[in-house]
Amino acid sequence: MISRIADIQIFDQLRTHATGLEATLATLQGEVSSGKRFQTADADPLAAGEVLRTTTTLGALAQYTSSVQFGLSVLGAEDSALGDAVQIMTRAQEIATEQANGTVTASDRAAAAEEVHGLLQALTSIANTELSGRRLFGGLALDAQAPFASPDDPGYDANSAYNGSTRDFSIKVGSSASERVRISTRGDAVFGSSLVALQDLETALRTNGDIAGTIGALQQGQQDISAERTSVGVRETQLQTLQSQQASLTLNAQTRLSTLQDADLATVLSQLTQGQIALQAVLQAGAMIAQTTLAGLIKL
């Protein structure tokens, strides 16, 4: 039971309540201006830890998404190049089939040999394709020497034309070390048989050799290219699936982050108004108490 109250108590309480309410208002104001429920870890330590982990997850997802986009651009360029390469090999097989007919003349064979040489040059050019300065079929090396020698080089031999990387180039697309996707295509593995077959066909045409005997190798070369193109397509699909998953995971993480740290503005603004009213009431009460003294009522 309160028996008596000292003036110092009244004003101490007034001061305590007013400063407490002001501190609450400042916190709420901070929430409104920042849009966040808390600014420092001590306000909600568990949520703060979760915010940091979720932020890290978002950062990692952004990194994987960036890698996937890079991978898709590389694989897309490879797919296009390999498509062109398949057409070259189709044409080469057509030429071989035509020239294998015994009725063609020497001049026809010479013209065909020139066309095949052009196909050899075109395929070599495709095998040396660059994307932003990187050799698509040379280990994705940057600003590197062309991985395939030119057919016009003296002593050109298709069997040893490749001098690019023999390593796969993979990108990291997930958190574990095993979540990687190969985006490079080794030039010698995919174009080697085709280049040799084209060179053999050109030689056969120029020497009136066994033209028909090169058709099998040309078909095999085309199959090698088509097989790699299929593989590229499969990996493109894989990356597109990952891209979709990452977009979904990113959205989930952003939602989680928002739930953890975003201020509920409607509630905060309501609390802010309540706090302002309470502070006003405290100050008014203080003013009234201060006026209500005996000294104000009597004339000594």
Added chain:
Amino acid sequence: MAIDLTLSIAARALTVDQAALGVIGNNIANVNTPGYSRQVPVLSAASEQGGGTFHLDGGVLLQSVQQILDPFVAQRLLAATTDAAQKNAVATQLTALVAQLDDLGDSSLTTLLGNFFAAASAVANQPQDLAARQGLLGAANALANEFNRRSALLAQLQQHADDQIVGDATQANDDLAQIAQLNADIARETAQGGQANGLRDQRRQVLADLAQKIGITTQEDPTTGEVTVASTAGPVLVAGGTVVNGIATQPDPSNPKTLSGNTLHQVVLQTPSGALVDVPAVFASGEIGGLLAVRDGNLPTASQNLDTLASALATAVNAVQTQPGALDLNGQPTTGVPLFNGSSASTLAVAITDPSKIAAALSNQPGDNQNALALADLATTVQPALGSTFAGYAASEAARLGEDAQQAQGLATASQGVLQQVQNQRDALSGVNLNEELTSLLSFQHAFQASAQVISVVNSTLEELMQIVS
């Protein structure tokens, strides 16, 4: 003779009323003085005076001016003051630590760790791109700088805490000297029949100040009015007019908790002979106790955990950078070319300035990114030394520090509430209420006027008598 007595009684009443008005005036003047205990005039009826046929009571006497206070509440107030000061010191330090570490800011440790590994991933995608490599070095520098900043911050906070401890100890020692002096003054005034109420109020304020620094108990001698001040841990600090054990500080080179390398201070008792005695229990409470706990506990632990993270990071990154077969952009082996120097948060630094020295390859094949991928993989690898990933450890540590600060704030609020309650008890009894004082003021004013009226009536009576005689 009776008329003379009446005059004398009225005159004495005027004096007493004047004195009482003085006491009330003093109360009103001290209405807002912290620690002031209101005083009340204690009046009593004087014994009979006069002789012969008439016997009159002797009017009023001012027996004493009594201070209104409860010694038990005063003791509880000291204990609550000590507890609140201790909890508040811890909360203030830990709140400052969390605020300055800024773990939820844009440049937090977890963000910079994420940036570093994102930069490693960018190098894995573009192993021969100097811009990507420069980006990795930039991210590594930002990360190392943040480790350095946090380490320096912890050392700085520890140094501030140590400075504050030295200041508090000096202040506490001054308080002891003041209490001894006030004891002597109070004993002297008491011996002369005074009550030394003002001096007692002063002493209570000094005791409250001392109780903020360390835990104390007091025992008042009812005869002399002197208080004996002892630590709650036992040793007597002040007895009568003498400081039995002073409070001093001395450098303590053996304290291994120092974060900056600067020698921290030890708070000790100082005997009258000047000998310094280490009694840790005396300084385990109050503001000094709180500061010591943070200086030698929370801050070194946070620093140690930061060092563990920095060391694990440097070790793991360097193991990838310098592993056998790792090659830089020029195809040169990077064995002996670490990415980070140093093995603690304060010494962590990026060891290379040439971005081509980053080992992204494990072969001389053009465009090889195997080692850069291994570096990027570290982001999600659980480190044995940490039991977690780097970012996971940093997040847990941020949450732990936040939890410590939040807990300390809760304890500080609770102990402040207890202090407020005890303070209310004390103020309810001993504080000044203006309405009460104004009522008393009216009462004594009227009494004064009435006594003056008595004198006036006696005066008239005497004048009439004189006229009859003349």
